[in-house]
Amino acid sequence: MQRRSVLSLAGATLAPAVIPVLGHAADTLTELRLDYATYSPVSLVLKKFGWLEEDLKRDGIAVKWVFSAGSNRALEYLNANSIDIGSSAGLAALLAKANGNPIRTPYIFSRPEWTALVVPKDSPIKTLADLKGKKIAATKGTDPYLFLLRALQTVKLHRSDIEHVGLQHADGRAALEQGRVDAWAGLDPMMAASELDAGSRLLYRNVAFNTYGFLNVREDFLARQPALVKRVIAAYERARLWTIANTSEAARILSEEAKVSLQVALLQLKLRTDLSQPQPSAEHIKALQAAAPILLEEQLVKPGTDLVKTVEALVDTRFAQGLIKA
Structure with a gap:
């Protein structure tokens, strides 16, 4: 595993022209590891067009994409430090956080109806x-x-x-x-x-x-690489806005990646995926706190776990401010 160092740069903004260039010290990060998943169509768009690779190439940072078959896999990879950034459902992220997975959520990749x-x-x-x-x-x-x-x-x-x-x-x-x-x-x-x-x-x-789609970051990575995480969010924003403007083409990308018909992909993307609320907010905190009791009632977390505080420790409502467009 390559060593990773702290970057002392200020936070980036959405516009690529003003995103700060990362430093080139000997111990600088050389690879960003993040997942992609068919339950996160925006991640497929981002991977398809290589916008993140294009942005990070100037700093000598390679991008490694890891496929997540479900929230459980993404969260396992994060917990094992196999990836730096991973996508999962909100309640699944809360369950993992309550059981010791060191993650934080600075971005919402979708509001889906992905399960029944x-x-x-x-x-x-x-x-x-x-x-x-x-x-x-x-x-x-x-x-x-x-x-x-x-x-x-x-x-x-x-x-x-x-x-x-x-x-x-x-x-x-x-x-x-x-x-x-x-x-x-x-x-x-x-x-x-x-x-x-x-x-x-x-x-x-x-x-x-159906809880929200959470883009989770390992806490240590978020603390050491805040400027880089902001650049990832900026890239997700580019992919989100492109998906909203090009839904049929995004459905084709989903169809190819998931090996499903275009009709299936359109059903998922057009009728069951809301991409309008990427900024973590009090709404997401409230939704998780309403769902949290099931974790205690079904003994999925330790008795006495303070899930209200765990939700607050998970959802970061401030990190992405200034990066998200309407």
Whole structure:
């Protein structure tokens, strides 16, 4: 692992012309490691066009992209110091933070409806109450898994009332369509593909139970490389604005990367992805604090964990100010 040093430059602004050049001391960072994911279409756009590589090349900094199959993978990579910046769902980030993952969130990459509870098209299951005793696939440590627990809670069911089958998202879809599980806590674009290609049915939807897309940074990296993190956010902003202005083309990029049809990609990007709120705010803090009790009730964190303070320690509402355009 290459050694990394502190950069003492002032914070960057969005305009590339005034972003400060990083220093060239002997111990300067030479590689930035960040993830990309099909549940974060903006990350695919940024990777596709190489805007971050173009910006950092002048400082001799290479960009290493690591694929995240789900929030759990991104958070594992961050915790293991395998990446510096990674994308996950908000509630999954809170769970990780509460359990010791040293991360902070200075940017919101989307407000999605990326998860729902899915059943086969011919399933006799009609209501959430019908899930009692059933096999349900979900990726532990991700928004779909936590969505499942919150959904069950609305009909007074708990994790112990179902048979949880721990599978990564793509495997969960396969298990559903092959009849090996009764339901699946889905994730787009696999969920949209299952709907359109296999006729799978969304049993339960709740936009409020889908937490925001969090761009997380290791705390030590954020402290040592604040100017570089601001440049990453500026690049994300460029990709976000391009995606809003070129949704159909962004859907083609998503389609190619995720190996799904253009129709599936358009369903995810046009109907289930809101890119209008990238600045972390009191709204995101409030949403996480409302969702947090499920972590204690299902014993996913240590008893007595102060989740209110953990949320405040996770969501950075000030770092990206000045970098984000309307």
